[in-house]
Amino acid sequence: MKFVVKNSCLVQPAEATWNGVMALTEFDQIGAITHPPTLYFYRPSETWLAQEEIMFTTLRDSLSRILVHFYPLAGRLRWLDGGRLELECNGEGVALIQVESDATLDDLGDLSLSPHFHHLSPKINYKAPIEEIPLLFVQLTKFKCGGIALSHALSHAVVDGQSAFHFASEWARLARGESLGKAPFLDRKLLRAGDPPSAQPCFDNEWNxxxxxxxxxxxxxxxxxxxxxxxxxxxxxxxxxxxxxxxxxxxxxxxxxxxxxxxxxxxxxxxxxxxxxxxxxxxxxxxxxxxxxxxxxxxxxxxxxxxxxxxxxxxxxxxxxxxxxxxxxxxxxxxxxxxxxxxxxxxxxxxxxxxxxxxxxxxxxxxxxxxxxxxxxxxxxxxxxxxxxxxxxxxxxxxxxxxxxxxxxxxxxxxxxxxxxxxxxxxxxxxxxxxxxxxxxxxxxxxxxxxxxxxx
CATH class of the missing domain: 3.30.559.10 (Chloramphenicol acetyltransferase-like domain)
Structure with a gap:
């Protein structure tokens, strides 16, 4: 089966957002900077075969609008001394990729164990400078039967699972034409170490x-x-x-x-x-x-x-x-x-x-x-x-x-x-x-x- 990239673009916030450096917390620093993907499969529809571009446009436009609220995702990471990271909120945008396949959803077999999942998730070049890697990748894959797969992958250095799925849920709301449900709380100062930090921590990090x-x-x-x-x-x-x-x-x-x-x-x-x-x-x-x-x-x-x-x-x-x-x-x-x-x-x-x-x-x-x-x-x-x-x-x-x-x-x-x-x-x-x-x-x-x- 073939998977061909038909379109790809960077999606930027629909409106001007705050620009500047956002300090990351210590919990952000110890997360891997990979992008864990999540896949969603949608049933075949004859209507979608004729509305492929509408679907891509809907995702692109709603993604642009949701980034106004979740603007840190449109930024880029950069290294500091000692292997630390900081987040530059610069509105450079997130990656949106459109893929077509000559396969059907049935060709994938058991969706829970399909060996073809790597074709359905965005391919990310981690050898590129970190300042060039988007924090969010989205891939829309259309199958010849009319079914689709949607994959979103967010940098774990910026969000945890709860934040990632909060974003996805709000993005879907905007795509459906609804208003924002729950705005993200973006101030990370609530989860900072002491200033100065205690010199005598009271625990051992066993997982080292x-x-x-x-x-x-x-x-x-x-x-x-x-x-x-x-x-x-x-x-x-x-x-x-x-x-x-x-x-x-x-x-x-x-x-x-x-x-x-x-x-x-x-x-x-x-x-x-x-x-x-x-x-x-x-x-x-x-x-x-x-x-x-x-x-x-x-x-x-x-x-x-x-x-x-x-x-x-x-x-x-x-x-x-x-x-x-x-x-x-x-x-x-x-x-x-x-x-x-x-x-x-x-x-x-x-x-x-x-x-x-x-x-x-x-x-x-x-x-x-x-x-x-x-x-x-x-x-x-x-x-x-x-x-x-x-x-x-x-x-x-x-x-x-x-x-x-x-x-x-x-x-x-x-x-x-x-x-x-x-x-x-x-x-x-x-x-x-x-x-x-x-x-x-x-x-x-x-x-x-x-x-x-x-x-x-």
Whole structure:
């Protein structure tokens, strides 16, 4: 099947916007500067075959108008000393690409596992100077059957998931002819380190040195890193989700005894199940250290709370750790309790201590591979086997993205390739079901699927 670029342009704000340098927070600094893509598929329509240019024009014009409100996305990043970044709000614009394919949507096969996703997501040249790379790429792909795929990819150095989907939702509103719903809160001064920052942070950043395999010590081990990965999209019915919650909560009191009377959430219960199945599938020995990385939204955890429409990176990461033997042999409530304990660390004091700790660092390139997209796999920070990273998209406004031609038939995260990276997503029908998007080394993926369903 062929995919041909028919049109591409830079879209600038429809009106003059504020120009100047916007300082980024410490949480913006530690995010990768890649552009995680999200894909939306829309059903075939004979009408669209005759309205292709109208669709492209609708996206272009509404994108221009929404950038007036979300103007930082029209700017460019630039490097500062020590591997830090700042955002120059200059209105240079975002990239919009129009692609045609001789394939049909049916030719893609199972949309949840299609190997052709990389054709549907914008191709970004990370070898270009960072000052030349737009912060937002949008690709509209039209299939010969009349179906379309829409992909948007925003720089993670500028926004987190909640901000990205807030933008997409408001953009769709304008495309439908409606007025702006919720304006973004653009002032990042609310999430700054102390001035001066505290010299004695009260926490340790555990994820700087993730656990490594006992049998293959050293996180630089090329053999471990270069094993091929596979992807699985694993569906959980509402009943299965409730069964996992009930099982985790059945033994909660045995492991949570600090007055925390809240039941384990869907995220905690499902993530505990993923962790246990991964340890089994990977065949870990009992004493193998293992960790689960967790991104925690801090908008409601800091004092005073951030506006829910805060536009930027408002998450911090924690890691739940234990030995694989205890994770596997003890009831699922144990693994869920380790996850709960890690999340509970994220208080307002913890957040501000994290900010101060990051502000004190002289060289951010030593904290995380900001240039990771330019590195070979063997050079990147490796957080795969024996570890996982489980992000939750279940609370984000993912579905129902209507630009005037109806809601999508299917939504999916774009292609990722990191061992251990996983997402929990809401079911497409909004019925309480969930989907786990998992990347694991290919040698372990079939065993994982077996344990995932057989042990519910």
């Amino acid at each position: 040195e993730p656990p490594v395999l006992i049998t293959q010590p050293g996180s630089e081990n090329d053999e471990i890193r270069n094993k091929g990965n596979a992807v699985a999209m694993l569906k959980l019915t509402k009943k299965q989700v409730e069964m996992l919650k009930n099982e985790a909560n059945r033994t909660k009191s045995s492991y949570i005894d600090d007055g925390d009377h809240r039941m384990f959430s869907r995220y905690e219960s499902v993530t505990a199940h993923i962790w246990r199945c991964a340890c089994k599938a990977r065949g870990h020995v009992y004493e193998q250290p293992t960790g689960v990385g967790i991104s925690v939204d801090i908008r409601k955890r800091v004092e005073p709370p951030l506006p829910q429409t805060y536009f930027g990176n408002a998450t911090t990461s924690v890691i739940a750790t234990d030995c694989a033997g205890d994770v596997v042999t003890k009831p699922s409530g144990y693994a869920a309790s380790r996850i709960r304990q890690a999340i509970n660390k994220v208080s307002s004091a913890y957040v501000h201590s994290t900010l101060d700790n990051l502000k004190n660092l002289k060289d951010f390139t030593g904290l995380q591979d900001i240039h990771a997209m330019e590195l070979e796999a063997s050079e990147r920070m490796f957080v795969g086997n024996p570890n996982l990273w489980v992000s939750s998209w279940t609370t984000l406004a993912l579905n129902g993205l209507d630009f005037g031609w109806g809601n999508e038939m299917y939504m999916s995260p774009g292609p990722h390739d990191g061992d251990g990276e996983s997402l929990t997503l809401p079911g497409q029908d909004g019925d309480g079901s969930m989907v786990v998007a998992l990347h694991l080394q290919a040698a372990h993926i079939e065993d994982f699927k077996k344990f995932f369903y057989q042990t519910i």
